[in-house]
Amino acid sequence: MRFDVTILGSSSATPIFNRNPSAQVLNINERLFLIDCGEGTQQQLLKNGIKAQRINHIFISHLHGDHYLGLVGLLSSLHLYGRIRAMEIFGPPELKEILDIQFKYSQTNLRYPIEFHATQTDRPALIYENPDIRVESFPLEHRIPCTGFRFSEKNRLPKIIREKVEELNIPIDVIPLIKKGADYTDERGIVYNASDLTFAADAPKSYAYCSDTICNWKYIDQIRGVDTLYHEATFMNDMADRAAETFHTTTIQAAEVAKLAGVKQLLLGHFSARYRELEPLQEEARTVFPNSRLALEGQIFVI
Amino acid sequence: MRFDVTILGSSSATPIFNRNPSAQVLNINERLFLIDCGEGTQQQLLKNGIKAQRINHIFISHLHGDHYLGLVGLLSSLHLYGRIRAMEIFGPPELKEILDIQFKYSQTNLRYPIEFHATQTDRPALIYENPDIRVESFPLEHRIPCTGFRFSEKNRLPKIIREKVEELNIPIDVIPLIKKGADYTDERGIVYNASDLTFAADAPKSYAYCSDTICNWKYIDQIRGVDTLYHEATFMNDMADRAAETFHTTTIQAAEVAKLAGVKQLLLGHFSARYRELEPLQEEARTVFPNSRLALEGQIFVI
Structure with a gap:
């Protein structure tokens, strides 16, 4: 089952050095989930060859512009491209009001329905489920209400042994x-136990997204053991005071979170405009958590 | 006196083929005026080496997303870059509400004041004046209230004859x-007439911006005789019905407007996503108005 994430934006609030504000597309079994939608996301989707029409679920972490300002443009373009399928949007309750007022004044009657789900910004919640996955939101601590998201595959069914089928x-x-555990009885009445006809599938995968937040350790339980953790790392360690003041995280803190939560891979992003070169941020994080990587525009990380 | 326009976006509602939504920067005597501000305008400013902090006046034609969705991002970045100087914004009255609600929910208290001037969308109006220029808005006819803008230099003072000074x-x-017409009396009491010491300056320049509109000829008087006219040309002539339905203009109509208004140069823009190649649009316009040009991203037109 495919499970990967394409990075569309790696910058913090002020886009610079050809970096774009936050947005990522998670592909889980050919279903596309958009996480955050900074200004220019629709252009970034085009550039990365991702068909926006294939997105049916959008998750917005919080209402700072660099995380949602591309949403009205994207939704408007989908309307103009003739979309009729519903779009499910998960985000802070006030996002609905922001969308409504803009569609009202542009006199846009979307051809497709928006199913808006307000996120709880004070406690963890299961916000979406399909046969393959579960998505939970959980509170982060930023200057305004903000949530992270965890995407967890459900346990996979065992796989059939091809040779036995033949x-x-x-x-x-x-x-x-x-696969679901039923025994098989052949034409002669011989019963074969399901466990003799199958083998265990790969372990279910999981991905967590944490942007933006002060490093308060309170969300460790929500991200524990994920295969891949995306965590903001706006500043380097020497700017720890500035990070705390602005409710952001440093490279070292993000790496400590990854270590403590026992994740396998850490993706770093949301880089401050003060850093033209980003390698030093990766190097610094690796002193604490070796499997740290820069999540840069256009990169695809298999989870 | 410098008077030129840099094109930041040439696309209509759905950006494609690396084209961006509407935005232009007019430089008049080193003062920068931003006209429309589609999604990604702040990135386009960076790309074209234009310092956003130098912009003190922004003009928004109407509230379709492709003409204003970059505004909150741009204003937020200016705040983060430490701006303190006021920003004057001219646009439909509801734009204020759209800005306010987004700054409210992002808890952004801009460090600089916004001086908002609501445009009249039902009649022409003088909306701005400084020692060099006058800016007028005038109604266009689109699916929602929309105005064009005309930037006119005031009459220039005559220039002094250098040899006479010496x-x-x-x-x-x-x-x-x-220069203002006073005669000059030298030390010996001899009077020299101002007109003998000066020569006429160049004729004042003017620029008009028309996007988006159905071609209804009602705004001809407002744009008459401008040096350069930017006019939307969303469709080619064979799509005239579609243009009328969507309250847009064709290449031929834009060229006829330019001819009838007696302008010197026509810039075409706001191209439909259906056109990958744009040369045919320019060629078609030139059959009616030879000095027609495509207004493409990154181009600077001297007026």
Whole structure:
């Protein structure tokens, strides 16, 4: 099952050095989930060859412009491109008001429905579920209400052993039942145990997104053990005071969070405009958590 | 006196083929005026080496997203870059509400004041004046209220004849008075007529911006005789019905407007996403008005 994330923006509030504000597309089993939608996201989708029409779920962490200002443009373009399928949007309750007023004054009657789900910014919540995954939001601590998101695959069904299918001539429509644990009885009445016909699938994958937040450790339980953690790292360690003042995180703090939460891979982003070169941020994070990587525009990380 | 326009966006509602939504910067005597501010304008300013901090006046034609969605991002970045000087914004009255609600929910208290001037969308109006220029807005006819803008230099003062200054030893502080028509009396009491010491300056320049509108001829008087006219040309002539339905203009209509208004140069823009190649639009316009040009990203047109 495909599970990867494409980075569309790596900058913090003021875009510079060809960096774009926050936006990422998570592809889970060919379903696309957009996380944050900074200004220019629709152009970034085009540039990265991602069809915006394939996105059916958008998650907005908070209402600072660099995390949502591309949303009205994206939704308007989807309307003009003839979309009719509903778009589910998850974000702070006030986002609805911001969308409504802009569609009202532009006299845009979207051809497709928006299903708006207000996020809880004071406690963790299960906000979305489909047969493959579960998405939970959890509070971060920023200057305004803000949530992180965790995308977790459900336990995968065991896989069928191909050779057994051929050997026993198992009909194709029975295979899903066997995967779910049903025994198989062949034409002669011989019973085969499901566990003898299958092998365990890969462990379910998970991805967590934390931007923007002061490093308060309170959200560690929500991100514990994820395969890949995206965490903002706006500043380097020598700017720790500035990070605290502005409710942001440093490279070292992000790496400590990754270590403490026992994740496998750390993606760093939301870089301050003060850094033209980003390698030093990666190097600094790696002193604490070696598998730290810069999440730069256009990169795809397999989870 | 410098008078030119830099194009930041040439696309209509759905940005594609690396084209950006509407935005232009007019430089008149080193004062920068931003006209429309589609999504990504702050990035386009950076890309074109234009310091956003130098902009003190922004003019928004109407509230379709492709003409204003970059405004909150731009204003927020100016705040983060430490701006304290006021920003004057001219646009439809509802724009104020759209800005206010977004600054409210992002808890952004701008360090600089915004002086908002609501445009009249039902009649022409003088909306701004400084010692060099006058700016008028005038109604266009689009699906929602929309105005065009005309930037007109005031009559320039005559220029002093350098040789006379040297010959008669005219003190430097007297020159501005002579330019304004005062006669000059030298040390011996000889009177020289101002008109003998000066020559006429270049004719004042003017620029008009028309986007978006159906071609209804009602605004011809407002743009008559401008040196350069920017006019939307969303569609080619074979799409005239579609243009009328969507309250847009074709290449041929834009060229006819330019001809009828007696302008010197026509800039075409706001191109539909259906056109990958734009040369045919220019060629078509030139069959009616030869001095028609495509107004593409990054180009600077001297007026």
